[in-house]
Structure formats: structure tokens, C-alpha cells
Amino acid sequence: MSGRNEMSVQKIIDLDPMEIPLTTFFPAASLTALEGERALFDGAHVDFATGMARIAIQSHVLRVDGAIVLIDTCVGEHKDRPLRPTWNRRSGTDFLKQLDAAGHRPGDIDFVFCTHLHADHVGWNTRLDSGHWVPTFPNARYLAGKSELANWRKAAETEPEVNHGSYRDSVLPVLDAGLVDEVSPGEGFVEGTKIIPLPGHTLGQIGLEVRSGQGPDLLFCGDAIHSPVQVSHPEWSSFLCDDPALAVTTRNGLIERAARGDTLLMPAHLRAAPALGVRRLGERHQPVFCDCEGKPL
Ligand SMILES: [Zn+2]
Numbered sequence: 001m002s003g004r005n006e007m008s009v010q011k012i013i014d015l016d017p018m019e020i021p022l023t024t025f026f027p028a029a030s031l032t033a034l035e036g037e038r039a040l041f042d043g044a045h046v047d048f049a050t051g052m053a054r055i056a057i058q059s060h061v062l063r064v065d066g067a068i069v070l071i072d073t074c075v076g077e078h079k080d081r082p083l084r085p086t087w088n089r090r091s092g093t094d095f096l097k098q099l100d101a102a103g104h105r106p107g108d109i110d111f112v113f114c115t116h117l118h119a120d121h122v123g124w125n126t127r128l129d130s131g132h133w134v135p136t137f138p139n140a141r142y143l144a145g146k147s148e149l150a151n152w153r154k155a156a157e158t159e160p161e162v163n164h165g166s167y168r169d170s171v172l173p174v175l176d177a178g179l180v181d182e183v184s185p186g187e188g189f190v191e192g193t194k195i196i197p198l199p200g201h202t203l204g205q206i207g208l209e210v211r212s213g214q215g216p217d218l219l220f221c222g223d224a225i226h227s228p229v230q231v232s233h234p235e236w237s238s239f240l241c242d243d244p245a246l247a248v249t250t251r252n253g254l255i256e257r258a259a260r261g262d263t264l265l266m267p268a269h270l271r272a273a274p275a276l277g278v279r280r281l282g283e284r285h286q287p288v289f290c291d292c293e294g295k296p297l
Helices: 031-041 095-101 119-125 146-158 163-176 244-259
Strands: 008-021 052-064 067-071 111-114 126-129 132-135 141-145 180-183 193-197 206-210 217-220 263-266 275-281 284-290
Touching: 008 095, 031 284, 052 206, 052 217, 111 119, 119 126, 119 163, 126 163, 132 163, 141 146, 146 163, 146 180, 217 244, 244 263, 244 275
Parallel strands: 067 111, 111 141, 141 180, 217 263
Antiparallel strands: 008 052, 052 067, 126 132, 193 206, 206 217, 263 275, 275 284
């Protein structure tokens, strides 16, 4: 994924593939509805033989205007996640090695941008050090949505282990270290960036728009789109969405925007392709897998 105008994007993969039955992940979905586009999705995004949807749990490293921004931090290591066996007490993963191979040490990260605070987006916020959770990226400002943070803070008051325990082990330690900046839609933090609201999956989810001088803008859109099948079927919200109907409205807005051709979508869990464009097909839309400059793969 090469850059343009000093901008570059790299993926750091924590867990891939993660498989979930399509009809569990998206309760309104069916394989039959995807049959006409089987060639587009089979293998990378849906296994038609087993009925499993496939996603990746990964971070994006964005270099823009001289700053290094890590977008979402996956599952992490050593976290107690008994309800999700593939996330539970992981160790020996190569997440930090991949980051190093991409040219970045933990101390180099300037910003950690959290689209939302689910357990698969905050795990590497912290690491275990002598029995304590400490910030993995000690020189970073961690940017979290003000309303997203308020919602989880409130939930944790009555249920400290909320969200698989990730508020306690992956959010509170960076708050306590004074590394969190609460941000809101409309704000930016380096030249060319703007935070946008993406409510629905969680009510406080935010995205990051990165403007390019030439070529399409990049829109890091978290879990507003989990899988490219939702470009063809935006009405399929995930079983994890706080407000599934609002998630549909938000997703339709992103799809419409990308269909104009000036924006590429960067969903957190997109496998196999750097970026997602959208093509109009009459009243419908279809995903276009492309590089970060908008060139179809
Ligand atoms: Zn997620």
C-alpha cells in the first residue's frame, strides 16, 4: 500500500481469519441472497461451503502529515476473554513484530484512534507488565469518542467486567495514565483529518476521514461495515449492533458517498483488499476491492 502526498496506510493483522456463521453475524442474511454475487465474495469474505463469514481483526497504521496514527488495536494478548476462545489469554502473537517490520516501534506511535471501544478494537491499547496493564504506546495520545467513552464509563459503573472486561483492562489503564483525549465529530487532530459520526454499531462510534490532495479521500469507518456483503445488502446489520436500524442509515450514507467515487472506505475488518470502493448498479450497489489509490485489484 504505497502512499501519495506523504500519506501511507499499512495493515497490522492480529487475527485472520475470524469465522462466524453468516446468519449469526447478520441475522437477516442468507447465502441464497448472495448467490448471484458468489464470485465476488466466495473464499475471502464468505465460505459458501460452510456458511461462515470471514473477517480479519487488524489495525491500520496511517502516516499522515508526519504523524503516525494507529487505528483500532484489535484483541491483544493475555486478556481474559473466556466467552471467546480465540481471544482468550493469547500470547506469542506477532502483532508488535509486524508493527516493527512496518518500521514502527510502540514509542513511535503519535496517536491511537479508537473508532469504538469494543474488545476487538482496544486490546493492544495495553500490555501486561509484571502483572499490571500498562499503555502499549506510551508516547501516544489515545483518541476516543467523548460519547462512546461516556457510554462505557456508565455501563462499567454497574458492571465492571462489561464488554468482556475490556473497559477494565484496556481502557481504564490508558485513562489512568492520562493518555486519553476525548474527541467529537467535526474535530481533527493533524492536517487533513476529520472525525465523523458513525452511530449505530455503537451509539458513539466515530470514523476518521483523511483528505488527500489528489485521488480519493480515505474513510476509516470502524464497524459501520463489517463485511463487503453489506455493500450489496446494507440492510444486514450485525447481531452486535446497539441500534441496527441506525446502523443501516449510517451504512447507506457511507455507501452513497463512496459511490460518488471520491471516497474509499476502510472498514476495520476488511480482508484481502486494502480498501473498498463502491459501484452503482441501478438501485443497488456493489463493492469494488481496490488499493488505497482507488485502483481496482
Ligand atoms: Zn469489531
